[in-house]
Amino acid sequence: MTLDHGGKEEVVSLKQITGGMSFFTLLDAVQPTGTGLVKLSNLPIDFLPAKGEPIETTFVDNESKGSSRLFGQGAELICNEYAVTYE
Numbered sequence: 001m002t003l004d005h006g007g008k009e010e011v012v013s014l015k016q017i018t019g020g021m022s023f024f025t026l027l028d029a030v031q032p033t034g035t036g037l038v039k040l041s042n043l044p045i046d047f048l049p050a051k052g053e054p055i056e057t058t059f060v061d062n063e064s065k066g067s068s069r070l071f072g073q074g075a076e077l078i079c080n081e082y083a084v085t086y087e
Contacts (some may be wrong), residue, residue: 009082014086018087021082027040027068027069028059035060036059037061038059038060038069039061040065
């Protein structure tokens with residue numbers, strides 16, 4: 001799983017699914033090693049599921065410098081058809 005916001009681990013059953021297409025950034029995502037790329041928020045605690053409890057994480061860029069952000073280039077997504085399946 002790429003994004004895990006923590007919480008209690010439990011078995012769930014799927015009752016509904018909604019699919020979609022989008023672009024998003026993972027600049028502040030943290031690797032299993034505990035290091036992220038760019039700290040986008042000033043919140044003092046981040047959650048690392050592999051380590052359990054919320055802890056302070058480290059980032060390559062702790063200051064969120066403008067040079068670390070790749071915005072303004074533009075992007076285009078053309079999708080004629082896609083399928084979402086569940087087994």
